Amino acid sequence: xxxxxxxxxxxxxxxxxxxxxxxxxxxxxxxxxxxxxxxxxxxxxxxxxxxxxxxxxxxxxxxxxxxxxxxxxxxxxxxxxxxxxxxxxxxxxxxxxxxxxxxxxxxxxxxxxxxxx
Numbered sequence: 001x002x003x004x005x006x007x008x009x010x011x012x013x014x015x016x017x018x019x020x021x022x023x024x025x026x027x028x029x030x031x032x033x034x035x036x037x038x039x040x041x042x043x044x045x046x047x048x049x050x051x052x053x054x055x056x057x058x059x060x061x062x063x064x065x066x067x068x069x070x071x072x073x074x075x076x077x078x079x080x081x082x083x084x085x086x087x088x089x090x091x092x093x094x095x096x097x098x099x100x101x102x103x104x105x106x107x108x109x110x111x112x113x114x115x116x117x
């Protein structure tokens with residue numbers, strides 16, 4: 001339960017981060033957001049050798065705020081603006097890729113540490 005609340009809180013903190021770095025170049029913004037989600041998921045999944053397979057609820061909670069914001073903004077704006085929707089989906093995919101990478105690296109590190117002991 002603590003990890004779930006932490007994941008949701010870290011996801012909420014990504015919104016101000018997105019506003020701060022949103023004015024940057026799209027490539028730099030994508031790297032910053034992916035790195036943020038990578039670090040958050042790595043921190044949440046550290047010590048779990050099966051994190052990539054078992055921590056799906058935590059990964060989804062970490063990205064829940066982005067899912068919700070994309071859903072709300074997609075239906076509250078003019079749907080004819082395909083560029084806006086494409087940018088939103090691209091941000092969501094980049095952030096989720098960072099989340100998956102964080103879980104994968106955390107599980108590999110935990111497995112390596114368990115083999116060494």
